[in-house]
Amino acid sequence: MGIPRPIGGALFAVVSAILLTTAACGGTEPAASPAAGASAVDSHCVTSYDAETDYFPVKQTLTHATNFTLTYAKNYQVVTVKQPAPGAKPETYVLVRCGTPAPEPTGELAGAVVVETPIESLYSASTTHLPFITELGVLDRLGGVASAGFITSPQVRERVAAGAVTEYASGQEVDTEKVIGARPDVLMTQGTEDKAYGVLRQAGIAVVANAEWLETTALGRAEWIKLMAALTGTEARADEVFGKIESDYAALSVKARAATPVTVLPGQMYQGQWSMPNGGSYVGGLIKDAGGTYPWAGTPGSGSTTLDLEAVLAGAKDAKVWLAQVNEWTTLADVKKSDARYAEFTAYLTGEVWSANKAMGPGGGNDFWERGVARPDLVLGDLVAILHPGLAPGHESTFYQKLTG
Secondary structure, eight states: OOEEEEETTEEEEESSOSSOOSOOOBSOOOSOOOOTTSOSSOOOOOSSOOTTOOSOSSOOOOSSOOSEEEEEOSSEEEEEESOSSTTOOOEEEEEEETTSOOOOSOGGGTTOEEEEESOSOEEESBGGGHHHHHHTTOGGGEEEESOSTTOOOHHHHHHHHTTSSEESOTTSSOOHHHHHHHOOSEEEOOSSOOHHHHHHHHTTOEEEOOOGGGOSSHHHHHTTHHHHHHHHTOHHHHHHHHHHHHHHHHHHHHHHHTSOOEEEEEOOEETTEEEEEOTTSHHHHHHHHTTEEOTTTTOOSSSEEEEOHHHHHHHHTTOSEEEEOOTTOOBHHHHHHHOGGGGGSHHHHTTOEEESOSSBOTTSOBHHHHGGGTOHHHHHHHHHHHHOGGGSTTOOOSSOEEOBO
């Protein structure tokens, strides 16, 4: 099954493959975030511009993310999203420190979208942005979400209930009049193009692409927190948060990769087909980093290969562990009810079927698809504990749960 991505009022099935997105996992938590309603930076504009002053004392660098670039001048940053949506041309944004002059829109900056930063209001098209906002302590900047139904974050849901955050696409169609009337500093996309975005751009709304889902590694996806930090002026906080995630992920991977690999079966069927992650996908990378392997780990490419159930049974019938991602599965009986042929897998017969549906929100949203993007260390922690329990005694799972008999 394709990876569902929460947008609008439903889960949008995107092209990669299957189970593990970036959820969250086994390391320790990063340092406590600032209070949800408190901004982590002074957002006042510069009142006395000095051309010789460097207005970005903390400069971010990208180590894992490859779908956007970030460079600095003294009073502005240049962000280029290489693929804002599948097949789309690159988009460039000039993030100008408020109160300082924007550069001339010539050369590489011709046609770039200019955004004054730090922004004070953000409309978000995807629940995957929300963990970045809360980790950076700038939840007070969030003014709108496409749809609140699938949000799992209690902090965000509280603000929606209080009327501090509004829905602007509750019927899966953007209410352009509502957005234009609110005039947010930025509307951040979900990594796909929408016909409404053209209308918003013409009305002067800065539409900034977030296409983290096109990254090929879990850490690459999580590093998009630095784009949110560039917009909100929270670079120091982002370095702290991501640095802890990165180091915890690396420490877990070193331990797990030293163990004997465990053969796993990733995913499940969707509408009669099984999207098997290729070896170069972020899913394949997570499995490898967790000390696992699967019969299609050598398949090149970062996407997925579509298989029928017979082909999966032929290649992975004897896999020791089945890692699924089905919200509705809580028992082995649910699995068999979905398709009786599932009972032929060894992992089903031995009861080693796990699904990333432990952390569900009241509206049916799954935190695996929300917080997971920001916390691949926690996803990896769950996977290491499942595949190599001896390496993680006493581990409390964040996203995965074992299906009961």
